Amino acid sequence: MSTNSTLQKYVEKMKSLRIDRAHGAAPNKPTLLLAIVELIEQGQVQENKVSPSPGLFEIFIKYWSIVTGRRPNLALPFFHLKRDGFWHLHANAGYEIALRVTTQIKTVSRLREIVAYASFDDELFSLLTNTHDREVIRQTLINTYFTDFKADVESLITEEQQIGVYRQALLQQVEQTFSSLQSLVPTELEDPIRTAGFRQAIMRIYDYTCAVCQLYVLTLDGESVTEAAHIIPFTVSGNNDVRNGISLCQLHHWAFDRGLISVDRNYKVIVSDLLLERGATEWLLTTMRGKPILLPEHDALYPAQEALAWHRAEIFRR
Ligand SMILES: [Zn+2]
Numbered sequence: 001m002s003t004n005s006t007l008q009k010y011v012e013k014m015k016s017l018r019i020d021r022a023h024g025a026a027p028n029k030p031t032l033l034l035a036i037v038e039l040i041e042q043g044q045v046q047e048n049k050v051s052p053s054p055g056l057f058e059i060f061i062k063y064w065s066i067v068t069g070r071r072p073n074l075a076l077p078f079f080h081l082k083r084d085g086f087w088h089l090h091a092n093a094g095y096e097i098a099l100r101v102t103t104q105i106k107t108v109s110r111l112r113e114i115v116a117y118a119s120f121d122d123e124l125f126s127l128l129t130n131t132h133d134r135e136v137i138r139q140t141l142i143n144t145y146f147t148d149f150k151a152d153v154e155s156l157i158t159e160e161q162q163i164g165v166y167r168q169a170l171l172q173q174v175e176q177t178f179s180s181l182q183s184l185v186p187t188e189l190e191d192p193i194r195t196a197g198f199r200q201a202i203m204r205i206y207d208y209t210c211a212v213c214q215l216y217v218l219t220l221d222g223e224s225v226t227e228a229a230h231i232i233p234f235t236v237s238g239n240n241d242v243r244n245g246i247s248l249c250q251l252h253h254w255a256f257d258r259g260l261i262s263v264d265r266n267y268k269v270i271v272s273d274l275l276l277e278r279g280a281t282e283w284l285l286t287t288m289r290g291k292p293i294l295l296p297e298h299d300a301l302y303p304a305q306e307a308l309a310w311h312r313a314e315i316f317r318r
Contacts, residue, residue, distance in 0.1 A: 048125040247294075
């Protein structure tokens with residue numbers, strides 16, 4: 001089959017996804033597919049393996065909220081897309097039989113328990129990695145399922161592209177010497193784009209995990225609650241350099257910004273003596289004392305010593 005007729009075959013499949021229209025207009029499966037197209041375009045999915053990851057949830061929820069105010073549930077399309085024939089689910093070790101006999105998965109936690117990843121037909125994945133063919137498939141999805149929201153979907157795509165460019169620029173900035181009080185990346189972009197780009201860069205570096213407690217916390221909807229924190233606050237530094245950033249859960253972000261915890265020069269957690277805790281919450285803060293933080297894979301991306309020293313001097317309460 002020539003590439004063109006392969007493309008045509010999948011365009012037809014995209015036009016006739018099995019959609020349950022009884023539950024209103026929100027198209028679960030096309031939304032999932034748009035989100036994956038986005039991840040492939042951004043280089044976040046490079047091989048034919050799509051895992052139910054926080055990165056996928058995040059982008060799925062963005063597209064979803066354009067179309068409906070209803071709660072998103074990525075588990076439904078991720079599981080049921082297999083009925084359309086080009087999407088194949090692969091079980092986590094020990095869950096092979098469970099996956100084979102399961103007829104529905106209703107929650108994200110159950111999905112992540114059973115399913116390791118999904119793959120497309122190889123020829124479809126190869127189309128999706130080609131810029132032109134990917135765009136044809138994306139436009140097919142938009143024109144078939146998002147006719148009433150076309151402008152919104154397209155402006156989201158543009159926005160995501162801008163965020164991606166900014167994120168890349170931030171990641172490239174680490175080739176230059178760290179400067180604590182300014183970002184070297186030009187900042188004519190709007191605030192929300194810069195904030196989102198900084199977050200994306202930090203989440204990719206730390207894989208949505210809190211650097212202090214090393215927990216990976218998802219909401220019931222599958223959204224990550226891990227936050228991208230600035231070491232020297234943005235209001236002081238105006239600096240979105242990833243070396244001025246760290247990934248923290250909400251509790252540790254709160255404690256870090258209030259100087260109840262900090263990080264020493266050996267990348268170990270220090271805890272303020274002011275923090276007198278009793279009972280269950282002790283586990284969350286005081287027992288982190290002396291623990292090494294989670295560090296990026298490449299040392300070029302580590303939190304800057306200069307920024308950490310500033311945090312210890314100006315924010316930390318001994
Ligand atoms: Zn934490």
